[in-house]
Amino acid sequence: MMVKNVVSGLLLGSALLVAACNQPASKSSAAAMQDSLHHLAQKYYDASMALNPMQATQNGENQYNDQLPVDISDSYRKRCDSVYAGFQAALKGIDTSALSPNDRITYDMLERELSINREGLTFHDNLMPVQQFTCLPLSLAQYGSGTSAQPFKTREDYQHFMKRMELFAVWTDTAIANMQRGIATGYVLPKSLVVKTIPQLSALAKKDTANNIFYGPLKMLPTSLDSAAKQALKEEYTAAIERFILPSFAKLQQFMQQTYLPAARNSSGIDSLPDGKAYYAFLIKSWTTTQKTPEEIFALGEKEVARIREEMEATKNSTGFKGGLPAFFELMRTDKKLRIFNTPAAILDSFKAIEDKIMPQVRKMYGRLPRTPFEIRQTEAYRAASASAEYIQGSADGTRPGVFYVPILDPKTFSYTGMECLFLHEAIPGHHFQCSLQQENDSLPRFRRFTWIGAYGEGYALYCESLGKELGLYTDPYSYFGHLTDEIHRAIRLVVDVGLHTKGWTREQAIRYMMDNEPVSLQEATAEIERYMAIPGQALSYKLGELKIHELRNKYTKELGNAFKLSSFHDELLKDGCVPLSILETKMARWAATQH
Template identity: 80%
Template sequence: MFRLQQKGYLFLLGTLLAGACQQPVQHSTPQATQDSLHHLAARYYDENMALNPLQATQNGENQYNDQLPIDISEAFRAKADSFYASYQQAIKGIDTAALSGNDRITYDMLQREFDVNREALSFHDHLMPVQQFTCLPLTLAQLGSGSSAQPFKTEKDYHNFMHRMERFAIWTDTAIANMRRGIATGYVLPKSLVVKVIPQVADLAKKDTANNVFYAPVKAIPDSLGAAVKAALTTDYAAAVEKYILPSYAKLRDFMQQEYLPKARSSSGIGDIPDGKAYYAFLIKSWTTANLTPEEIFALGEKEVARIRGEMETVKNSTGFKGDLPAFFAAVRADKKLRIFKTPAAILDSFKAIESKIMPGVKKMYGHLPKTKFEIRQTEAYRAASASAEYIQGSADGTRPGVFYVPILDATTFPYTGMECLFLHEAIPGHHFQISLQQENDSLPKFRRFSWIGAYGEGYALYCESLGKELGLYTDPYMYFGRLTDEIHRAIRLVVDVGLHTKGWTREQAIKYMMDNEPLSTQEATAEIERYMAIPGQALSYKIGELKIHELRNKYTKELGSKFSLSSFHDELLKDGCVPLSVLEQKMARWAKTH
């Protein structure tokens, strides 16, 4: 998956809202309307970066690298609500009839963003601000590692992050106060998630200069800064870690262990918190960009699971295996011949070999290739146990590569069967192509260059898994079975996510359904189900988006016949960046009319 980026993290400066609250002047000419929209989009991006400085850092906008908002505070949330409300009002002044196709995409995406962000603030996720998959305590550790988006090149860079560390101490106190409110009002995490968070924060609370990731920048202070500056930074930076970071994570550890865990809930789904069912309905709409009910998604998931199981039966039979499909799952899980690696380096080399093999075919399938460089890395030890393989975007200016992270807890148990489809999804031509091309397209408004819509982004990456045979992969039946395993995994998500969050399924029930339908270990299935418990609705986006892209490819392959070009289809699919699925349908229809 592409790494989920955090919501906003900065005090909203009081002066920001003045400009946003102004109504744009009404104009009658198409050019004036276009200019007015472009101005609003540019202003929104700039002010939204000030509101969300961690997102700004991810985007390479480094003017806010010292800032960390208390984004879970009531004061911040009220300011954010006013901010989005002012833009809801401002965009009403745009005459949509005068907009070109691409400008209408911008308008529709802006309007959706304002509406969704305001609606999100009407719920109470700030009372559950810490979980094991994606939250500020984990994001800050990534930034503080020195190998992520936070720069550590100049003396000012180091002082910037020291200020963020100082702010984190305030954020932590606010988070604990919020969680106490959550305990009192029923907004609490499931127990099974809390027990995963405690060791994560405990590790980050240790004064362990060799292994605690927050000390890493101290060891990498550039020599170019000079001996005196290096010596001062070494002392001051380590002191900041020990004054703000270690005590904050220790507070979180103690609170979660002693106070929060005993009050955590035994249920698994978000439907069991106050207004949880309404919140889940909002999350479906937000993540899928589709108007689907939980019941429709559940039924679609069951249908896809049945279809893919049929394909799995065919592959199983082709290997000569005589038992049923669950027995084949068990055999695949246990077969030591499918565990071919001895070291993490060998796994990373194998992924590099996949890249080399597919690139000639990729260059025929895509007319436009990204300029952003690409790397494959092992996931850092401090987060590997709870991490999935993921892609973290490079910087738009090309100074930081896109990175495909692979968690490897034990190389000897790493299965090779899913490697080809995993690479197609996370790396090339999946997330690396889509996100890099979007960021590199400076003809798009900045907010579109750096936007993320899961149904499109994850849907496209899952679609890329289906390109394997066309790219010369999946020649080994076990590799193709790995591809089907990944596909059924996304179909299973439709069933278990809705099951957990609206049908009262238990964590154990969801784990069993997953293991009955794909060859996962108990540990792997548990980590997956707990991820869906932590971020409801996100896992729905993959299959919903993929099905839409396949629908569009099949439609235009038939309609255009000999005029259909897969390279042209892919270039059009990617050139406008992440868009809601309804917008995708409209723009692909316009493309087809020109062919």
């Protein structure tokens, strides 16, 4: 109900903005026009948070911590479309000629996001709401762990999440009804993905206080409560888990196993769905922020794989190794001389040494460094087995540091070869710089400070991997080969993602292509390919974004000559936060025009 009330108020605000913005623009009204845009951008952010309360919690907007809309329902999607349409109408009343360059970026990003959001609602992804990689049941488990974005500091915090647990039971019933509709209309997941969801759901359905992640907050009850209040809260919270969470996950698991799995499809690609070809074209546009066709992306991927394989051959030969690339891949996977660590502390110290080594040169390559503190930590034991190395951004006010998390199960099996390139991508100058500078820039409207566009964010982080030699890294050929391994992995994605979703490639065919072109295990390749099957198009964004940034750097290095300053280029690249690649191209051209 609260979401509905907030949204109706926002629609009224949008209507008023239409009236305000449809006045004739004059030079003297430029400031008023900019104020209208700022107001509209803030109202859009507020509307987005109301519609997406889980994201609001992630952003630190805690007024929605007890809400969990049934975001896969037809009524919710109609409400979203109505809200987006209202903002589109208001946006049309703004005279773009009166806007500053920064405000024009805001306008263009709002225009694109509203259009993409509305187009996305015309497809039927809500009929496939559960998969093994990312879906609400898995996100809710993370939030309910007690160590994620959902606060668990007060009794009220616990009550908020109890309300979310209750609402999840409603979401579950809708998910099952939607999947029944999907079975009837041909919108179903591949069998190989359904199989992976069943043990996930089964684990979350167990009354297991030691291992079921939902019981985690009971180990950290608020210290402000006395023992009687703690006991009462523990009993209330446990009852909520057992009333809403365990039965919901059990119901989902039973449905997936008994009803959905027999009806699941044998094909791997999304193009086998009724509107799958059009949906994949939309996903490419959405994830990559380009107009590239699947054929163009596939050809580009093959070209990049061939180029990087040549570099791999040369690097392999520089080590004195006499065999072919497949044999060298096996060496990279298994050779004990590449495993030099005995303790987790030694691994963390080695990452710290990378930071210390590159920072003098980083300070020359970047004029503006983040204020947000930075830390390197070992991933907590409870999630290390299923976690990848990752960067978790700090708070916008700098009170919580950005953290580079490294999962270490057995330090003696941890290879050093990928460490330098991983640090450049996830930490410095990759995600830590990009995320922190974006959040710290209070000249951006909130929807831009907290937005994420993969083609830009992941493209930039992948670009950072290529800076290794300039930063004094990759002097060891095995470390450089580790960088090439990560780079070809992103190029392979262009081939296998398009292959799966437009060319009839099977899961097994894609796994084999990946294993033929990089030193990856069968288990790792399978998990990767199934990820691309679950979220088509997402994996395309990395390489396409990186190539665009390289294209821009090469273009302006050549055009500006001695006037080109890399630190100025990087500062301009980062200062406006995540932007679509077309907007990035426009703003970098505007920057270049001021450098002569």
